[in-house]
Amino acid sequence: MQNVLGYSPLQAGFAFLPLGVGVVITAQVTSRLVGRIGPKLPIAAGALVVAGGLFWLSRIGDQVSYVPDILGPLAVLSVGLGLIFFPTTVVAISGAARHESGLASAVLNVSQQLGGSIGLAVLGTVAANVTSDHLAGMRPTHALVNSALTAGFTTAFELGVPIALAGFLLALLVIRVRSATPATAALPEAA
Numbered sequence: 001m002q003n004v005l006g007y008s009p010l011q012a013g014f015a016f017l018p019l020g021v022g023v024v025i026t027a028q029v030t031s032r033l034v035g036r037i038g039p040k041l042p043i044a045a046g047a048l049v050v051a052g053g054l055f056w057l058s059r060i061g062d063q064v065s066y067v068p069d070i071l072g073p074l075a076v077l078s079v080g081l082g083l084i085f086f087p088t089t090v091v092a093i094s095g096a097a098r099h100e101s102g103l104a105s106a107v108l109n110v111s112q113q114l115g116g117s118i119g120l121a122v123l124g125t126v127a128a129n130v131t132s133d134h135l136a137g138m139r140p141t142h143a144l145v146n147s148a149l150t151a152g153f154t155t156a157f158e159l160g161v162p163i164a165l166a167g168f169l170l171a172l173l174v175i176r177v178r179s180a181t182p183a184t185a186a187l188p189e190a191a
Contacts, residue, residue, distance in 0.1 A: 001070070004062050004146045015066060019074045019081075026082020039087030039094075044171040046083030051164035053077035058157035062143075062150040080164075088112075091175055119163070126159055127152035 001012040030042050053076035060069055089108060096104035131152030138144055 003149055005064070005066070015070065016074070018071060019078045022075055022078025023082040023085065026079045027086050030083050031086045034087050034090055039090045040171060040175040042083045042087045043091070043175060044168050046080045046087075047164050047168035047171055049080030049083060050077060051080075051161050051168065053080055054157045054160040054164060058154045058161065060150065060154060062146040123156040123160060127156040130155040
């Protein structure tokens, strides 16, 4: 947004705000559903929705506008992530004894932070390498740099799609928690 579209840091921050707001709203709704349907369906559906949002972002070009080309994929991503976050916590602490639930939650938080960091490092490296390859041997003009940056990011988003689909498959194959677990009963509904 800053390098290609020319947004200031403040404008770029506000442009990403709908992503966070969407995650919070969707997580609130999801927290009410998990007690009834269990965590497996929201996590699986969330992974599919995230894959769709990443696929949509992978189609972006260097001549885009915010509302039609960026806001839509961010909204889709926010719904997918909101479907995933709360039920993942339920799954992580559902098998832990009450006195170990804090430890289970801490392990989940570390795993999420570490996984996010590794994922960002891998996808960022892919984006940087593709961008560099597009610029190799060329005299960089503003248009060429914008095109190369966009190619790098779209390639990283494309790589994110199968990762999200792997999350979908893992959710279907691994999660065995039912809706009537002690963990879901013990967790308060979000207001």
